[in-house]
Amino acid sequence: MEHTYGKEACQAKLRASRDALEVIQGKWRIPIIVSLTYGNKRFGEIKKDIEDISPKMLSQELKELEMNKLISRTLYDSMPVTVEYALTPLGASLNNLLQELLQWGIHFRSEMTGKEMKVPELAEHD
Amino acid sequence: MEHTYGKEACQAKLRASRDALEVIQGKWRIPIIVSLTYGNKRFGEIKKDIEDISPKMLSQELKELEMNKLISRTLYDSMPVTVEYALTPLGASLNNLLQELLQWGIHFRSEMTGKEMKVPELAEHD
DNA sequence: GTAACTAGTTACCTGATGGAAACTAGTTAC
DNA sequence: GTAACTAGTTTCCATCAGGTAACTAGTTAC
Numbered sequence: 298m299e300h301t302y303g304k305e306a307c308q309a310k311l312r313a314s315r316d317a318l319e320v321i322q323g324k325w326r327i328p329i330i331v332s333l334t335y336g337n338k339r340f341g342e343i344k345k346d347i348e349d350i351s352p353k354m355l356s357q358e359l360k361e362l363e364m365n366k367l368i369s370r371t372l373y374d375s376m377p378v379t380v381e382y383a384l385t386p387l388g389a390s391l392n393n394l395l396q397e398l399l400q401w402g403i404h405f406r407s408e409m410t411g412k413e414m415k416v417p418e419l420a421e422h423d
Numbered sequence: 424m425e426h427t428y429g430k431e432a433c434q435a436k437l438r439a440s441r442d443a444l445e446v447i448q449g450k451w452r453i454p455i456i457v458s459l460t461y462g463n464k465r466f467g468e469i470k471k472d473i474e475d476i477s478p479k480m481l482s483q484e485l486k487e488l489e490m491n492k493l494i495s496r497t498l499y500d501s502m503p504v505t506v507e508y509a510l511t512p513l514g515a516s517l518n519n520l521l522q523e524l525l526q527w528g529i530h531f532r533s534e535m536t537g538k539e540m541k542v543p544e545l546a547e548h549d
Numbered sequence: 550g551t552a553a554c555t556a557g558t559t560a561c562c563t564g565a566t567g568g569a570a571a572c573t574a575g576t577t578a579c
Numbered sequence: 580g581t582a583a584c585t586a587g588t589t590t591c592c593a594t595c596a597g598g599t600a601a602c603t604a605g606t607t608a609c
Contacts, residue, residue: 307461307472310525314453317528327440335433340586346433351568356587377576377585387534394527397520399436402443408513466556482557503555
């Protein structure tokens with residue numbers, strides 16, 4: 298069958314997916330955003346949420362997210378100096394995408410744990 | 424305010440997001456899946472869609488996607504040997520996520536290009 | 550024999566990703 | 580002075596994602 302009629306549409310989608318991926322790609326960005334959907338947080342609080350992130354990576358990724366205007370950084374001149382990170386409207390606009398991602402993550406895990414137990418004799422290759 | 428009540432929920436979401444990301448992370452997996460939403464395709468056809476992918480990466484990522492049961496591979500013993508790749512139901516279940524990803528990619532791009540121009544009241548959005 | 554089609558594989562290389570640990574800096578407490 | 584709290588930064592290092600180019604293999608055509 299020809300799917301040539303969908304060629305430009307396909308190319309447009311490929312471009313859009315790349316635009317989005319460029320911003321949210323990486324091991325830590327989505328986790329950081331998920332953490333911030335639970336309220337504004339300080340550096341140390343995000344670090345507590347995402348237990349295995351190093352301060353270097355957290356700092357680096359927060360900067361990237363701030364540059365892309367997904368989060369905001371507010372410095373409070375309180376006694377030991379605190380910094381609050383928050384989602385911007387643009388960051389918050391990831392909400393639907395995040396919901397789908399999380400739902401699919403759960404779906405995928407249940408599919409895998411349910412199906413991995415099944416008959417392995419059909420395996421064609423290893 | 425306190426977000427301690429959401430602590431376990433946050434951790435659950437972080438786990439789900441990691442599960443999902445593990446599978447779809449990378450430069451090429453989403454593009455490959457997007458390409459396959461436009462119909463079953465052969466190796467060379469996907470390569471034509473995603474112009475700058477190398478045969479090595481395409482082969483490698485197709486294998487990963489097949490292992491994770493997102494796509495299927497069918498060998499046809501025709502004259503120059505053709506192979507058809509298709510989304511499995513699990514791969515197709517990414518549809519909602521993809522839609523949100525694409526929509527957000529477009530939204531993000533328009534936000535960025537719109538705001539960089541510094542004409543907020545004129546460039547409302549198209 | 551050579552070339553071209555199919556669908557890849559292999560070897561080699563580079564630059565980005567990410568981790569560990571030590572260090573900075575300002576303030577409070579002792 | 581030392582320690583502990585905040586929020587990072589810096590350096591050094593290893594791994595890995597990804598790119599390039601050449602090569603395999605089976606068939607058709609010349």
